[in-house]
Amino acid sequence: xxxxxxxxxxxxxxxxxxxxxxxxxxxxxxxxxxxxxxxxxxxxxxxxxxxxxxxxxxxxxxxxxxxxxxxxxxxxxxxxxxxxxxxxxxxxxxxxxxxxxxxxxxxxxxxxxxxxxxxxxxxxxxxxxxxxxxxxxxxxxxxxxxxxxxxxxxxxxxxxxxxxxxxxxxxxxxxxxxxxxxxxxxxxxxxxxxxxxxxxxxxxxxxxxxxxxxxxxxxxxxxxxxxxxxxxxxxxxxxxxxxxxxxxxxxxxxxxxxxxxxxxxxxxxxxxxxxxxxxxxxxxxxxxxxxxxxxxxxxxxxxxxxxxxxxxxxxxxxxxxxxxxxxxxxxxxxxxxxxxxxxxxxxxxxxxxxxxxxxxxxxxxxxxxxxxxxxxxxxxxxxxxxxxxxxxxxxxxxxxxxxxxxxxxxxxxxxxxxxxxxxxxxxxxxxxxxxxxxxxxxxxxxxxxxxxxxxxxxxxxxxxxxxxxxxxxxxxxxxxxxxxxxxxxxxxxxxxxxxxxxxxxxxxxxxxxxxxxxxxxxxxxxxxxxxxxxxxxxxxxxxxxxxxxxxxxxxxxxxxxxxxxxxxxxxxxxxxxxxxxxxxxxxxxxxxxxxxxxxxxxxxx
Ligand SMILES: [Fe+2]
Numbered sequence: 001x002x003x004x005x006x007x008x009x010x011x012x013x014x015x016x017x018x019x020x021x022x023x024x025x026x027x028x029x030x031x032x033x034x035x036x037x038x039x040x041x042x043x044x045x046x047x048x049x050x051x052x053x054x055x056x057x058x059x060x061x062x063x064x065x066x067x068x069x070x071x072x073x074x075x076x077x078x079x080x081x082x083x084x085x086x087x088x089x090x091x092x093x094x095x096x097x098x099x100x101x102x103x104x105x106x107x108x109x110x111x112x113x114x115x116x117x118x119x120x121x122x123x124x125x126x127x128x129x130x131x132x133x134x135x136x137x138x139x140x141x142x143x144x145x146x147x148x149x150x151x152x153x154x155x156x157x158x159x160x161x162x163x164x165x166x167x168x169x170x171x172x173x174x175x176x177x178x179x180x181x182x183x184x185x186x187x188x189x190x191x192x193x194x195x196x197x198x199x200x201x202x203x204x205x206x207x208x209x210x211x212x213x214x215x216x217x218x219x220x221x222x223x224x225x226x227x228x229x230x231x232x233x234x235x236x237x238x239x240x241x242x243x244x245x246x247x248x249x250x251x252x253x254x255x256x257x258x259x260x261x262x263x264x265x266x267x268x269x270x271x272x273x274x275x276x277x278x279x280x281x282x283x284x285x286x287x288x289x290x291x292x293x294x295x296x297x298x299x300x301x302x303x304x305x306x307x308x309x310x311x312x313x314x315x316x317x318x319x320x321x322x323x324x325x326x327x328x329x330x331x332x333x334x335x336x337x338x339x340x341x342x343x344x345x346x347x348x349x350x351x352x353x354x355x356x357x358x359x360x361x362x363x364x365x366x367x368x369x370x371x372x373x374x375x376x377x378x379x380x381x382x383x384x385x386x387x388x389x390x391x392x393x394x395x396x397x398x399x400x401x402x403x404x405x406x407x408x409x410x411x412x413x414x415x416x417x418x419x420x421x422x423x424x425x426x427x428x429x430x431x432x433x434x435x436x437x438x439x440x441x442x443x444x445x446x447x448x449x450x451x452x453x454x455x456x457x458x459x460x461x462x463x464x465x466x467x468x469x470x471x472x473x474x475x476x477x478x479x480x481x482x483x484x485x486x487x488x489x490x491x492x493x494x495x496x497x498x499x500x501x502x503x504x505x506x507x508x509x510x511x512x513x514x515x516x517x518x519x520x521x522x523x524x525x526x527x528x529x530x531x532x533x534x535x536x537x538x539x540x541x542x543x544x545x546x547x548x549x550x551x552x553x554x555x556x557x558x559x560x561x562x563x564x565x566x567x568x569x570x571x572x573x574x575x576x577x578x579x580x581x582x583x584x585x586x587x588x589x590x591x592x593x594x595x596x597x598x599x600x601x602x603x604x605x
Contacts, residue, residue, distance in 0.1 A: 033057045033119040037193045037222060040202045042173045044226040045244045046131045049101045049202060051085070052224035053114050053121075054094045060116035061087040061097040068109040074123040076111070090221035091186055098224040104128050124199040129172035131246030132456070137164045137201075138175045138392040138403070140285075140322025140361035143210060144191045145182030146368040153182075154191035156365035160389045160408040161197050167411060168393055171201050172245060175394070177322035177361055178208025178285030184216040193222070204252060207237040208285040208323065212256040225252070232266035233257045242270040247429060248396055249277035253284035260306040267314050276429060276460050278421050279317045279401050287321035287360040291328040291383035293370035308336050311356050317419055318401065319358040325370045327384040327405060328360040329415055338379050349400060349418035357417065359403060362390040382415050390414070426450075427457040434459070436593035439600035448474045448599070452592075459593035466496035466519030468528055468595060469509065472535055473499045475599050481505060488517040508534045526564035526586035528595065529577060532602070533567030543574030554584040561586065576601045 034056045041050040051063045066080040085099030097114065104110065109127045113120040142157040144150055165171050181188035204225075205211075211219040217236045225241035233240030233254040240263060242251040251270050253263050271280065287294065288304035311319060312334055331338040332355030339355040358379075363369055366389045376383060384390075389408040394401065402418040422432050426444045430437050440457055443449045448471055452458040473480070480498025484491060487501040488511055496519050503509045504517075509531055511517045536542045560568055564586060571577045572584070577598055579585060 033059065033116055035114060035121040037189060038114055038121065038124070038199055039193055039223055040126060040199065041224060042202045042204050042226060042243045042245065042250075043100060043102070044242075046106065046129060046172070046246060047102065047104045048226070049104060049126070050224040050226055051097075051099045051101065051112075051114060052222060053097050054090060054221070055087070055097055055116065056094060057116065058087055058089070058095045060118070061085045061099060062117050063099045063101055063112055063114050064120070065101050065110055065112045067105075068111050068125055071111045071123075074111070076113075076123075082117075091218065094221075096221040100224075106130050126200045126202070127170065129170065129245075133397050134172040134246065135168050135170070135396070136173050136175055136245075136394045137168065137171050138177070138320055138359070138361060138394055139164075139364035140177035140206075140320075141179040141208070141325050141363050141368070142176070142192060142365040143179045143182050143208075143363070143367045144188045144365065145185060146179075147366075150187060150191050153365045153367040154194060156367060156389055157192065158195045158197075160364045160391055161195050163408045163411060164391045164393070164406075165197050165201055167406075173202040173204055175250070175283055175320060176203060176205045176364075177283050177320050178206035179210045179322060180205055180208070182210055182367070184211075184214045184218050186218070189218065189222050204243070204250065204283075206252050206283050206285050206322075207235065207254040207256060209256060211237045212254075227270070229266055232262040234262075240266040242266075242274075244274055244277065246396060247276075247278040247398070248281055248401070249274040249279070250281050250283065253282065255284040255286050255303065255307075258303065258306070260310060263307070264310045264313075267310060267316075271314050278399060278429065278431065279396070279419075280314060281318045281320065282311065282316045283320040285321060286323045287328070287358070288319075289328060289330045289333065289358045289377065289379045290321070290324035290326065290360045291372050291376060291380055292324045292326035292385065293373075294324045295373045295377065296375070304336070308333065316356045317353070318403070319356050321358065321360045324360050325363045325368050326360070326372055327362040327382070327386070327390055327415065328358070328380050329382040329403075329405075329417065330358040330379040331355070331381045332357055333379060338381075345420065347418070349402075349420040351420050352422050353419055357403075357419065359392065359405075361392065362386065364389050364391055364408075384414055386414065430457050430459060434593075436596050439596040440593070442600050442604060443471070443475075443596055446475075446603075449596070457592065459591065459596075461592050462522040463528070463590045463592050463595045464520050465517065465523045465527070466494075466500070467592070468523050468531065468590075469503055469519070470496050470499045471595065471599060472508075472531060473503060475603055476535060476539055476541075478502060478506070478535075488519075489515045490517055490519060492519070503531075503535075506538060508538060522589045524587050525577075525584075525590050525594075526561055526568065528590050528598070529567045529571055530564045532576075532598070533571065536602075543570060543576060545570050546573045554579050554582060556583045556585065559586050560584065 036054045038053040043049045062082045064082045083101045090096040111125045113123045144153040180192045219237035226243040228241040229239040235256045294300045332353040334355035343351045372385045392405040400420045404416040481502035491500045
């Protein structure tokens with residue numbers, strides 16, 4: 001799969017400095033440059049935002065961004081950052097501008113404007129969220145123009161948006177499951193993107209059948225999707241894409257392309273790159289479990305037959321769709337069978353559901369409704385046709401994900417459910433079935449680790465030398481030294497300082513030369529083993545050497561540094577450490593999960 005992020009990032013990083021210079025020195029103002037239909041969209045993770053807009057002139061493509069706190073009124077500082085993107089021809093008279101903005105901090109308000117480096121839009125703002133605790137709004141089928149009156153549909157859509165974002169005013173982004181517009185008509189796109197709220201809240205749209213009605217690429221001119229595939233789920237309107245927000249992986253399919261083997265490959269790749277995501281959410285337009293006009297159509301049944309085995313295979317937690325203009329929520333589904341027997345906790349939350357919950361949204365604008373069919377499938381836990389626009393609020397809080405659906409007119413909640421994933425006792429990002437879960441749980445129970453932040457262990461993050469030293473000292477109840485005078489010159493004044501001073505005084509660590517320890521650098525496996533060996537030797541706790549040559553059985557044992565050879569010999573002999581695929585990988589870096597396993601092997605004996 002070709003993913004757009006890498007080449008674009010390269011282009012961006014190459015041109016950021018140039019773009020700033022260009023703006024500072026710009027003198028030629030392009031005549032007639034105007035901007036419309038600015039869409040801000042989730043980037044490939046929560047520190048990134050994608051921007052897309054139409055301009056009337058092909059003359060440069062920039063987003064200028066600054067923290068709101070650094071603005072003077074609506075004036076950017078002269079050194080405010082600009083990001084360069086790419087520009088291409090769109091509908092007659094317009095150009096499509098696409099820019100990726102990176103490096104955004106969480107929970108921070110930013111000001112931005114888009115332009116060609118000389119002329120700009122007005123200044124707008126957005127606020128970034130917190131990946132571990134946020135909400136997203138889920139809608140579908142605004143289908144602007146479906147009623148035959150674009151302005152009525154636009155008003156209905158804006159009313160729903162205002163109600164949703166008004167109630168949940170720190171909404172991280174909007175998920176729209178397709179049919180944003182009715183036909184390939186620019187005035188419908190103008191109407192859908194008109195709300196000022198969409199200058200501040202990112203939107204992740206889906207290609208519905210109505211975005212796909214013609215050979216027109218209008219949809220792809222108007223949006224800039226993160227990680228959009230150039231290989232999977234392709235039609236003229238766009239391809240499959242994914243993004244990550246906190247511990248949730250969001251994957252969006254273009255199911256107008258009915259080659260499900262391609263969607264299978266796409267999901268496999270996205271899941272493979274996000275194995276640590278606690279939740280997997282899949283969005284696609286054509287619902288496969290619905291209650292109204294599309295419930296029994298052969299196209300629905302065919303897509304269901306082809307798609308549910310893939311959704312089962314990847315253990316998708318939540319599948320979001322539309323197309324049916326009628327709200328349906330299923331029981332957890334697996335093998336095309338409703339799994340009605342589930343475990344609920346004392347708060348009524350479903351614990352580790354044994355299937356995928358499918359939610360099909362009603363109309364978000366009121367442009368069109370379909371009546372509930374008289375014959376209902378056994379899959380539906382709730383079917384609602386309220387003949388009024390609805391939306392759902394998705395709350396992600398660590399290991400729980402809730403979905404509550406509201407009438408947009410009265411804001412009455414009409415359906416709600418919560419999924420909770422059981423995790424290790426303390427950490428949201430340590431699934432209870434992970435290979436390292438027993439090790440992390442053991443270390444947490446002994447207060448050897450408290451994680452990298454509240455409820456977060458970061459199992460896949462690289463372990464630093466300072467982190468390992470502190471864990472090692474805590475594991476053997478060695479107290480920090482309050483006297484810092486003999487410490488390494490880079491011992492600093494932080495969580496590891498006292499431990500480093502004590503370890504140096506005791507001879508557990510020697511540093512890297514020049515009286516430095518490099519506490520914030522990643523630690524190699526052999527340096528980790530060496531520190532461990534020194535500590536155990538000092539404490540008279542070295543394991544017994546049972547075989548003097550076991551380290552040589554690894555095919556890469558010649559890579560072991562001479563200073564680490566004794567340590568690796570004795571630790572492999574006792575089974576405290578082991579390699580994988582016949583290799584010991586002495587110079588590779590250690591993840592926090594690997595470290596937990598090594599300490600667990602030692603301490604749990
Ligand atoms: Fe549709």
